Amino acid sequence: MGRAPCCDKANVKKGPWSPEEDAKLKAYIEEHGTGGNWIALPQKIGLKRCGKSCRLRWLNYLRPNIKHGGFSEEEDRIICSLYISIGSRWSIIAAQLPGRTDNDIKNYWNTRLKKKLLGKRRESTHSRSLPVNQERSEEGVTGNNEGPSQTLSASALERMQLHMKLQGLYSPFSFYNNPALWPPKLGATNEIATNPTQQLSNCNAFVSANQTMAGNKVEMPRDISPYMQEHVDISKLGFPTSTNNVSIDNSNSNFLSTPNIIGLEAELQDLWDVEEESLEAQEEHRTTELDCFEEANGSKESMNWWDNINGSALHSDSMLQDVLGYDL
DNA sequence: AACAGTACCAACCGCTCTCAC
DNA sequence: GGTGAGAGCGGTTGGTACTGT
Structure with missing residues (x-):
């Protein structure tokens, strides 16, 4: 009914x-x-x-003071950065752009901005356009019947693609090519990829490994980046007000549905949660995970790997400028 | 000029969230 | 704590304008 x-x-x-x-x-x-x-x-x-x-x-x-059309380059930049950070939370993005409505921004993103960023990859002659084998990699990610695409949403994949693009996949120091920045279980080789084949392999490994880390329970200290602090009204994102640290606790089934974790991180965490495990087994995994990390790194505190992604992308204004194709 | 394809955007739909009771 | 109504949100649709052939 x-x-x-x-x-x-x-x-x-x-x-x-x-x-x-x-x-x-x-x-x-x-x-x-x-x-x-x-x-x-x-x-x-x-x-x-x-x-x-x-x-x-x-x-x-x-409503008074509504602006229509004519998005400025600064607005483009803010929309892109926020979309990568928080996904399709149009109302939050709109709150950062006075006079803009969520509907306007959503339409603008879907009809123009997204194409500007993601759509130009095939015809681009740009130095950061993706190599042929990377195209395959993306198709593997975004793709079809097999692999990670089955569990990641279109929005998350889009954001990963943007993220990878903004990170500059050629760079051996980018997150995707530097296992040292990965979550502990993924960074086992500690090898930095220096050729496209290895980079492609690393990208695929990163995505697929996120699928297989089912049941792990990991503390992810999650500081709000300086960029977010400057551009976003943090109180509207639903983060805890007393602390920015978010403890992802699989034992609380409601947690992932709260706004404490937003967007991509939550989806990746969801992937880890796909496998049903008892609370005891999860706790055991978590303890082992933390112990291993502490043993390898001397401290649990530095297990702040997600920041390595967020911080680097949000501060790569020059890369965003590069992709957008105009000077900021 | 006629048609087809594409781009754009206003508006709708259905779901979730919030809050009063 | 449970329930229901209204508000808010994001995805989608349909109509119109524009562009290319």
């Missing part, structure tokens, strides 16, 4: 708003406000519209 509809679907008008409807809605809200009840509002002013439709029209179009 589904929930009751918010309005009488048969008696509401759909489709584009007329100037008269706009005027009615605008005049009423400017004089009386919404009254905290969008559902009742259309009846009050004699509009045959759903309350949700009224809300959307007001927020996305009629």
Whole structure:
């Protein structure tokens, strides 16, 4: 049994708003406000519209100080950085761009910006465009019936692709080519890839290994990067206010559904959680994991590998500039 | 000029979240 | 703590404008 509809679907008008409807809605809200009840509002002013439709029209179009189109390069840069960091949290991204609506940004991203970043890889002659074997690698990641693509969302894959692109896959010091920066179990070889074949292999290994680390329970100290602190209202991201450290605890099944972990990290963590294990076994894994890490590195504190990803990408403005194709 | 393909964007849909009761 | 209504959000759709053939 589904929930009751918010309005009488048969008696509401759909489709584009007329100037008269706009005027009615605008005049009423400017004089009386919404009254905290969008559902009742259309009846009050004699509009045959759903309350949700009224809300959307007001927020996305009629509200004062709304900007449409003409995104600046600075806005592009912020949108890209935030998308890579937090994914399709359009409302949060919109909060950082005064006058922009989430819908506007979402449309702009889906129709233009995404193509600008990801779409140009095949025809690009750019020095950082991907080599042929890397194209294959991405197809493996984004791809089809086998492998990691089955479990990573399109958004996460997109962000990984952007991330890899911004990291500069040719660089032997990039995260993907430097196992020393990887989570302990993945960085076993400690080899830095210096040729495309090895780099490709490392990229694939990174993704697939994330799948196989099922059941591990790892502390991921997660500092908010300086970039995020500067550009994002952290309080809106749902991080704990007292500490930035996030303890990923598999024993709490609700944890991953809270906003404490957002986006890609959560998805990777989900991959690790795919395999069902008892709490005891998980705890044992965790203890072993931490002990091994401590033994190898002298401290559990430096197990801050996720920061190695976030920090490096968010600070690579020059790479972002490179991909966007214009000077910042 | 006519048509097809593409790009863009407003609006809708359905789900989750929040909060009052 | 459980429930339900409204608000908010992100994904998707459909219509229109634009561009190329």
